Amino acid sequence: MTCMLCPRNCNVDRDKNKGVCLASNTLKVARASLHFWEEPCLSGDDGSGTIFFSNCNLKCVFCQNKDISLGHSGKEITIDRFSEICIELQNKGALNINLVTPTHYIKQIKEGLIKAKEKGLIIPVVYNTSSYENIISLKELDGLIDIYLPDLKYYSNYYANIYSHAPDYFKYASLAIKEMFRQVGKPIFNDNGIMIKGVIVRHLLLPGLEDDSKNVLKYLYDTYHDDIFISIMNQYTPVTTFKNPLFLNLNKKIDDSVYDEIINYACDLGITKAFIQEGETQSASFIPEFNNEGV
Numbered sequence: 001m002t003c004m005l006c007p008r009n010c011n012v013d014r015d016k017n018k019g020v021c022l023a024s025n026t027l028k029v030a031r032a033s034l035h036f037w038e039e040p041c042l043s044g045d046d047g048s049g050t051i052f053f054s055n056c057n058l059k060c061v062f063c064q065n066k067d068i069s070l071g072h073s074g075k076e077i078t079i080d081r082f083s084e085i086c087i088e089l090q091n092k093g094a095l096n097i098n099l100v101t102p103t104h105y106i107k108q109i110k111e112g113l114i115k116a117k118e119k120g121l122i123i124p125v126v127y128n129t130s131s132y133e134n135i136i137s138l139k140e141l142d143g144l145i146d147i148y149l150p151d152l153k154y155y156s157n158y159y160a161n162i163y164s165h166a167p168d169y170f171k172y173a174s175l176a177i178k179e180m181f182r183q184v185g186k187p188i189f190n191d192n193g194i195m196i197k198g199v200i201v202r203h204l205l206l207p208g209l210e211d212d213s214k215n216v217l218k219y220l221y222d223t224y225h226d227d228i229f230i231s232i233m234n235q236y237t238p239v240t241t242f243k244n245p246l247f248l249n250l251n252k253k254i255d256d257s258v259y260d261e262i263i264n265y266a267c268d269l270g271i272t273k274a275f276i277q278e279g280e281t282q283s284a285s286f287i288p289e290f291n292n293e294g295v
Contacts, residue, residue: 005137006057006103007172021057021104022071027112028054030067030074032085032294034094039231039275041195042096042126042147049094049123051085052290053101058130059165060153062206062250064239064287069101073290079108083115085294090123095194096147098126106137113144124196127180131173132166138179148180148199155215162246163206174219177201186227187273199224200275202231208249210258214265221269231275232266234259237287 002011003019010019018024034047042048054074056063067073077085086097097116102109113125124146131150152173154160160169180199187198203216220230234254242250263276 006134021055023055023104026076027082027105027108028074028076029295030054030290044095044194046093046095048096048098049089050098056101057104058132061163067290075292075295079112082112086116086121087119096124096126098128100128106140110140131176133176135179142183146197150177151202152216156212200229200231204233205254207252213262217266221271226273229273234277
């Protein structure tokens with residue numbers, strides 16, 4: 001069958017050709033380990049069991065994980081092996097299974113999660129995505145995902161086009177988040193403050209895009225109010241030097257004063273259910289080493 005999983009609608013047979021995501025029909029994973037730098041209600045003290053998938057259907061010029069998003073790093077595995085990795089992370093004490101950039105492997109992940117649950121997987125499953133999703137594909141996961149962790153990168157089609165080559169990003173991302181919320185509903189936490197159900201929408205600030213960030217936050221609050229959490233992130237780290245005039249603003253980190261302005265704007269909107277970042281988060285040291293650990 002040809003691939004129409006995401007809004008790219010490449011219509012290619014991934015056993016023979018590659019679409020925009022550059023993935024085949026075989027799962028490719030670059031790292032599976034306990035991760036301690038997600039939102040506190042996901043990582044806790046014991047860590048989130050993150051599985052980093054190789055390749056990506058969104059082509060962000062500023063990508064900080066190019067080794068995996070372009071498929072350079074990673075190891076091909078079977079669906080059975082994926083289910084085993086889930087159990088191994090659970091046995092290590094992971095608070096959840098965190099599927100990072102999973103969009104292009106939805107069908108394999110669905111089968112693997114069913115197998116893992118048959119083998120005894122009981123911890124929540126997190127779907128960690130850019131949100132460039134087709135609703136019909138997300139519906140395949142209904143009942144298998146407990147927590148959705150989507151990005152909402154842009155409000156503006158212009159920025160989505162020049163930075164991620166996806167001029168229709170907001171249209172699809174906003175519909176995807178609506179479907180995610182339909183599936184899992186309002187946030188639920190256990191007695192230790194760890195999320196076991198719900199939606200956390202992430203927004204990464206980019207230098208020079210302050211007005212767009214404000215539009216993203218206003219849209220989310222106007223649409224969902226206190227029924228979701230919003231994670232406002234200042235951790236953008238330049239990993240390359242841009243010479244294209246369109247991208248010169250991406251050659252710097254987010255100024256503290258700009259981040260404070262965005263946080264104050266969020267507070268003025270009435271946002272209270274939010275995560276903010278403090279301390280030194282703008283560092284390449286926060287980018288994991290994609291060395292096939294745990295794969």
